[in-house]
Amino acid sequence: MSHQPLAGKRIFITHADVFMGPTLCKVLTEQGATVIADTHSLLDKDEPAALIEAAGDIDILIASLAIPAPTSLAIEASDQEWAHTFAHLVDPLPRLCRAVLPQMIERQAGKILVVGSASALRGIKRASTYSAARGAQLAYAQSLALEVAKEGVQVNAIAQNFVDNPTYFPQEVQQMPAFQERLKREVPLGRLVTMEEDSTFIAYLCSDAANCFVGQVFPVCGGWVNR
Template sequence: MDMLDLKGKRVLLTQADTFMGPALQEVFAALGAAVIADRRPLVEPQLPERIVADAGPVDILIAHLAVAAPRSHAQETTEAEWQTVFDHLVHPLPRLLRAVLPAMIQRRSGKVLLIGSAAPLRGMKRASTYSAARGAQLAYIRAVGVEVAPHNIQVNAIAQNFVDNPTYFPPEIQANPAFQERLKREVPLGRLVSGREDALLAAYLCSPAADCFVGQVFPVCGGWAA
């Protein structure tokens, strides 16, 4: 675990009470990080800048954004659905990075990790809005990662699916026999990735051991998107 030593690192985690937030808080705190956990959805345009300002110095930003995934057929997608999903998942991302990057560039160090989704890596029925938003996140991270790498800032993403979390796979879904059959059918691993497994990868990507990764997307989905 020495290579995952995050002692003294100040970590800003957004939407900390949903999705992977609890697992990330637990693992990062256990590794010595000081976690500044904000729980608010970042729909208000000025909120990301205020959160970063209130957090003080940020060594690591975990851009952790979640929203309930709509299940509309593509021809049924409304303007309101599209706008809501993009307001929660896409628009906050550049606002966060515009707020956090200047200080990182000035001191020539910093890490940004997006906790994203594998949904855009493989076609899924009734997931066009969600997949489009998650895909926009990954494209943005790839571009920014390449741009800021000369400043010794590493920007990367985890693209996950079939990871145990209360937002997308609550207990009632996991207990459903149809879902259990789906796991066996679609996921080579045959089970959900645990929250701790996912959070440990996040910790590695935010540690000095991962200084070599630039704008990369790491699928965590038990082989579903292999």
């Protein structure tokens, strides 16, 4: 692989100022990509289409959507919590894809990568609303992938947890003894995956070397102890 495997690629990243956004933009730029770092909330239903149109040609869409995860017990989770979470994490995804896919299909080339969460892959207490939204992201990506693969477009997702980032694992949480014990108990790696490690893997999935993957969900978790 060349030193700049993403040279000539135009990559649109959502919520680029939070979650994995800043580090991801840095790593992709270092690998040669032209990064369109968008920071809009995407809550307005017409916003995704307008932003994609303004961006012009897009080779890769990275749908990285994030909000602090609600931690209500399932029996206490309100309709408002559910609607708020899905409005931020799920509703923008099909709007973004509908906006960007026509140009990718016309070129018979393109990639869409959903930066999701491993909370969708196993049960987590006090995370029913959040896990449901993250699960919807992965299900949508897998189904969409089967529809557009024949058009030269690869859609994949990563499902991450125990990855260092300020949205879900801020420093004040990481420094808590209880969290450090949790890492030892639940993560064989014994530490968080770094933002650079995660972003470098995402960069690989954006490269032509990963054109063979379609509809895959890649866990990035530092390993899990089965419970």
